[in-house]
Amino acid sequence: MEQPQNDAGVSFSSQPEKLEPDSHNVEISDEVNDSPIEEVRLTVSIKDNPTLPCLTFRTWFLGITACATLAFLNQFFGFRQNSLSLTSVSAQIVVLPLGKFMAAVLPKKAVRLPGTKWSFSLNPGPFNLKEHVLITIFANAGSSGVYAIDIVTIIMAFYHRHIHPLAAMLLTLTTQLLGYGWAGIFRKFLVDSPYMWWPANLVQVSLFRALHEEEVRPKRGLTRLQFFLVVLISSFAYYVVPNYLFPSITALSFVCWIWKDSVTAQIIGSGRSGLGIGSFALDWATVASFNGSPLAYPGFAIINVTVGFFLTLYVLIPITYWTNTFEAKRFPIISLHIFDANGHKYNVGLVLNETNFEFNQQGYDDYSKVHLSIFFAFAYGLSFATLAATVSHVALFYGRIIWQQTKTAFRDKFDDVHTRLMKKNYEAVPQWWFYLLMLIMTGLAVVACEGFGGQLQLPYWGVILAIGLVLFFLLPIGVLTATTNQQPGLNVISELIIGYMYPGRPLANVVFKTYSYVNLVQAINFLSDFKLGHYMKIPPKSMFIVQLVGTVVASSVYFGTAWWLLTSVDNICDPSKLPVGSQWTCPGYDVFYHASIIWGVVGPLRMFGRLGLYAKMNYLFLIGILAPVPVWILSRVFPEKKWISLINMPIIINGAGNMLQATAVNYICWITVGVFFNIYVYRRYKSWWARHNYILSAGLDAGVAFMAILCYFTLQIRDINGMRWWGLELDDHCPLARCPTAPGIQVEDCPVFR
Template sequence: MAGFEVISSKSPEDLQSSIDVPRTNEDDDCPVEEVRLTVPTTDDPSLPALTFRTWVLGILSCVILSFVNQFFGYRSNQLYISSVSAQIIVLPIGKMMAATLPSKPIQVPFTKWSFSLNPGPFNLKEHVLITIFANSGAGGVYALNIVTIVKVFYHKGIHIIAAFMLAQTTQMLGYGWAGLFRKYLVDSPYMWWPSNLVQVSLFRALHENEKRPKGGHTRLQFFLMAFIASFAYYLIPSYFVPSISAISVVCLIWTKSITAQQIGSGLHGLGLGSFGLDWSTVAAFLGSPLAYPGFAIVNVLVGFFLMIYVALPILYWSNAYEAKRFPIVSSHTFDSTGQTYNITRILNPKTFDIDMEAYNGYSKLYLSVMFAFTYGLSFATLTATISHVALFHGKTIWQMWKKTTATLQGHLGDVHTRLMKENYEAVPQWWFHIILIAMVALALWTCEGFGQQLQLPWWGVLLACAMALFFTLPIGIIAATTNTAPGLNVITELVIGYIYPGKPLANVAFKTYGYISMTQALSFLSDFKLGHYMKVPPKSMFIAQLVGTVLASSVYFATAWWLLTSVEHICDPSLLPEGSPWTCPGSDVFYSASIIWGVIGPLRMFAKLGIYPEMNWFFLIGFLAPVPIWYLSRKFPNQKWIQYVNMPIILGATQSMPPARAVHYLTWGAVGIFFNFYIYKRFKGWWARYNYVLSAALDAGVAFMGVLLYFTLQSYDISGPDWWGLMNDDHCPLATCPTAPGVVSEGCPVIR
C-alpha cells in the first residue's frame, strides 16, 4: 500500500498572507515570505560545483544508499536510509579532503582538460550536488517489485535485460515530463516547493562556523557517539535476540487464547500493549519520527487509532465480509473456505492470464477485513487530498498560477531567477526531449520484446505515459505550493484493471510506468528548485541527477538480482530458517496487489461481480471528509488547532498497513511524540542542534551493522544461538487463526 503524504500545516489565510504582489524589477525579492526568510539572495559564481570531491562523495553516497536501502527492503523491518544521513556525514569528509588532498592540477591524458583534486575549501554548492546524488540513491526503484514477484512469488523467469531496462526506463521517464514543465514549476517564483526550505535551512546550519559549546559536543562529535551506540546495540535485535523487535506482552500472558492474541499481537493483531526495542522497528516502514513535524505525527496516530481500535474490531467481530474466516490482520489473499488462495488453479500456465472457467469453478477472492478496508481508505485518501487542497489551498494555487503565467509571459522573476539567468547557462530543452524519446522507445522495446514477458502491449505503455504527462503539471502545481502530491497508483490500477483484466504483470507494469514516472518527475523538479535556491549551475544539477539516477537504478537492480538468486527461499517464511529476516513484507503486499488488481481485476473485486463493491463509497466519503474541518476553521478562526486537523493524513494514516503492523505505528508514535513534543518543548536548544543528527546516526548505525552481519555471518548460514528469543516474531501464533466455526488452518484449533 502507498504511504501517506505530509500536507502543509498552514491555514489558507497563512499561505495567502505570505504571497505578496510582485515588486518592481529594481526590488525583485521573492514574493513568497517563507522563501524570503529562508533562502539567501546572494551568490558567488566563482565557487566550483562539480568537483573531484563532488564526484567521489556523490557517487559513494549514491551507491551506499542504493545498496543499503535495497538490501533492507527484503528484510522483516524495511529500514529506509534517507539522503539526510549522507548530507550530514559527507560534510566532515569533504572538509577533511579539502585539508589533505593536493591542489596541483592534473592533466587528463590526450585532452586539454585538467582538474584539481582540491580546488579550495569544501563549499555549499559541492554539498548540494552530493546530496542530489544521495537523493537518487535514497529514492528506491519501484519496478524491482515486479522482478521480485515474477521470480519468487509466481516462480517464473524474466530476462535479465528486460528486468534491468524496466528498472531504468521507469526511473528515467520522469526526466521527460520534468523538462516539459520545468519553465512553469521551477523558474516561477510562485512555485516555491515548501519542503526544500527544510533542506536549505539544514545546509545553512551545517555550513555555519560551529564552536563546541561549553560542556557539550559539536554536531559531528554527537553524531559519532550516537552512531557507535546504534551500531553496537543493533547486534542484539538483529542477531542474538530478534524477538525484542516486537514484544507483545498480552501474548506472553494468555498463551492459549485466540482473542487475547488477536488483541495483543503487534505483528498479527491490534497490538494493544506491544512495543519494540529496536530502532528498525521504529523507523522501518514510516521513516524516522524525529524528522516528522508534530502535527503530522498526531494526525497519523489519530487515523491509526480510529482504524485499528474502532473500525477494525467492529468489522471483525461483527463478521463483516466473512471476516472471521480469515486472520484479523493479513496481507494475503484467501478463498471462500479460509485457505490461502491457490492462484495456480486459475492462471493459464501458457498465457499467464486468468482462466475464467477455472475461476468460476473455484472461488471468488477474499481479503482480511483490514486489508479490504485499507483499500477503501486508499480510495478515500485520493479524493480527500483533492478536496482538501481545493478547499484550503485552491484560491492560493489559482492566484499563484495566474501570477506564474503572467510572470513568465513578461519574462520577469525574482532575485533567484535573475541570479541564475545572469550567472549560469540554462540546460537546453533538447536534452530533456532526447531523454524522453529514448526512454519511451526503450519502454516499448522492454514491454513488447523478450517474448512479451511483461504482458503490457505498446498501447498500454503509451496510455501510461499519457496519464503521467496529463497529471504531472496539475499535481506538480499542488506539490510546489502545498507540499502534497496525490499519487496515481490507485487510478492507474483501476484503469488498466478494467481495460485489460486478467493480466497480473501488465497491471503492475502499467501502474509503474504511469505512477512512478510522474513521481520521479516531481522529485527531479523539486531537486531542480533546490539547486535554483542554492545557486547551483543548472547543467551541473542535470548531470548529477542523470548520473545519479542511472547509477542508483543499476545498483538497486544488481543488489535485488543478487539477493533473489543467492538467498535460499527468500520471501518464503515457511521455508526460511528460524530467525531469518528475509521475509519480504513489501513484496508480499505487491504480489497480493497484482492478484487483486491484475489477475482478478477491479470488476470482480470492487464492482458488482466482487465481494467488496461497498468500498467504492469511500471515494465519496473521502471527498466530503475535509468539508466539515474547512467549515469549522472558517467558523472559528481563533481555534488554531482546527487548522492542524488534516483529513487526508488521517484517512491515509494506515496506508502503510500492510506491510507495516501495529507495533511499528505504536513505537513510531511514542518516539515521535517524545522528541517532537516533550524534548522540543523542554529542551528546544538541544532539539534544534541535535535532533536531525540523532536521526541520521541511528539510521546509519543500524544500516552498517545489518550489512556487516550479513557479509560476515548470515551469508554463511551462521545464525544466532538457538533459543526462544531467536524467533523473528512476537510469539503470538494464535493471532493469525480464524475464529469462524469449522475453518481449518494449520497450527490453529478448529472452532466448533
C-alpha cells in the same frame, strides 16, 4: 510566533496558516528577507558562496562510486532472506573524510584531456559543502531502489518465462527517468514556491550544516557536530541489542504474555499481527523504518496521522471485524495474504492457466472467490478515498494560491530569500531539457512494451494512459508531500484502472502500475532533491546532471546485479527447491507476484466490481471527494479559528495506510516520539528544537545503519545469529493473533471455535 491551538490547547505547526489561500501571501514575501515557513527559517542558512566548485573530479568519483555501491548492495541483499537496505545517510557520512583525504593528497596541477582544450583539476581546493551535497544526491539515486526489477524477477523466477534483456533494461531505465520530465513542468510550483518547503529535506540540511560549518561550543554545551557524534555513537552502540542480541524488544506485546491461550486477547494486544493495544518497542528502527523519522514531520501532520490511525485501527476495523462484515472472522484480522472461502491461503495455481498465461475461469468457478482480511480490504478502500480526497483537498484549500502562483511563476515573482539567491547567482535549467528527456523516455517506453514480441503485454496506449495519470496527480500529491511529508501512491488506483480495461494479463497490469506509480515517485524524488539543492544553493544545472547520471548509473547497476543473480543462482526465489538454509528466498517479491494475480489475472471486476465481494469499497471514492468539503466550509465560516485549516482529510483517511507494510507497534512508537518532539518540545523548548531536532534524527538513523551493516558483514552473513533464547525471535510472541475466530474454520496451529 504564537502557535495556533485547538480547543484542548494542543499546539501544532503553524505551516498551514502560512499556506492560507490568499493571493496577498504571494505579494508580501518581498518585504521579508527570509522564508515564510518558520521551520525553514530555523534550519536553512540564507548565505551563499557561489564561487565554490561543484562538479569536481571528487564529486564525480565519490558520487558515482557511492551510487554504484549502494545500488549493488541493496539489490544483492534484496534477494536474500536477511535483506538489508542501505540509505544515502550512510554515504553522506562516509564520503566526508574521503573527500577531505582526497583534498589533502591529490595533486593540484590541472589535467588536460588529450586532443582537446579542456582541462580540469583533480584538487580544486578544500572539500566543500556543495560537492558533498551533490555526492549525496548521487547516493540518493543508488539507495532508492528500482521498482521495475520486481517485474523482471516475477517473470523469470515466479512465472518462469523468458524476457529479452534489452526489453528489461529499457523498462528499468524508462520507469526511472520518465518522471523527471514531468517534474520539470511543475518545478515552478513545487520548488521555487517558498510555501512548498519539503519537511524531510530539513534533516539533511541540518546534518550538512553540522558537518561543515564552524561553530563555537556553547558554555556547558555541545556544538551541533559534537551532538551529532554523541547521538551517532550512542545509537550505533545500542542497536546491537535489538538487531542482534535481543530482537524481541522490537515489539513487546505484554497482553499476549498474560493471556497466552486467548485468541481475542492476542488479536487486541499483538503489536505485529493485531491491534497493538499496550504494545511498545525499545528500538529506533521500529520507530522510523516504515513511516520515516517522525522528527522530520510537521506537528500538525503527526496529529492528523494519529487521528486517522486511531479511527481506522480502533474504531473501523474492530466494528467491522466483530460484526463479521465481509465474513471477516474467517480470516486473520490483519493479513496481506489472500484466502479462499475456507480460511486457507489461496491456491493461485488453480485459477491461472500456465500454458497460455491467462485466467482460468472454470478453475475459479470450481474453487473459490478471492477473500481478504478485513484490514487488507479496507486498506484498498481507504487508498481509493485518499487519492480522491487529495485532489479535492488541494483544489479547495490551495486552488486559489496555486492559481496566484501560476501567474506569479510566469512573471518569475517567487521571491523568498532562497529563490532570490538562486536566481541571482545561477542559471536555471532550460525547460527544453525536460521536454526532450520526456519525449525520449516516452518513445523508449513504447518500444519496450510494443517491441520484443509484446513480452510485457502492455500496448502503447497503456503507456500514454499511465503518463496521463501522473500528469493529473503530480501537482496535488506534490503539494501534499511538499507541505506535510505524506505521499499517497498511485499503485492501487493504477492496478484498478488497467485491471478493468485490460483484464487477464498479469504483466500488462504490473507494467502499467510501474509506469504510473514509479514515474510519480521519481518525479517527487526529483523535486525533493531539487528543493534540497535550492536550500543548499547548488547550481540547478549541476543538480540536473547529477540526478540524471546518478539515475542511469543506479538503474544499470540494479539491473545488472538482478540479471546476474536471476541467471546464475539455481531455483532463486523458490524456497521449496533451494538447499536448506539458502538465503536466496526473495522476501517481498512474492507479494508483488500475488498482486499481479489479484489485479491482472483475477481482476478488479471479480474483486471490487459486481462479480466481487468488495464492490461497496467503491463508495469510498465518493466519500474521499466529499470529506474535505465540511472542513473547508468551516475554515471559511470561522477564519479566526486557524486550527480548522490544520485538519487535513487526505492524511486522516490515509492515517494507517502504511500498515500494509508496517505494524501497529511501528505506528504507536512513531506517534509517541513524534508528538513528544514536534509538538511538546517544539512548543516548550523551541531553541533546543531548532538546534538539535533534525541532527538527532540524522544521528539515530546513521547509527542504526552502520551497526546493521557491521552485524551483517561480520556475523549474520555467516549465519552466526547468537545464542538461541526467547528474545532472539523477531516476533512479539502472539501466535494466536493470526487465527480466525469464525466457528468451524480449521487452520494449522489455531484453535477451532465451536
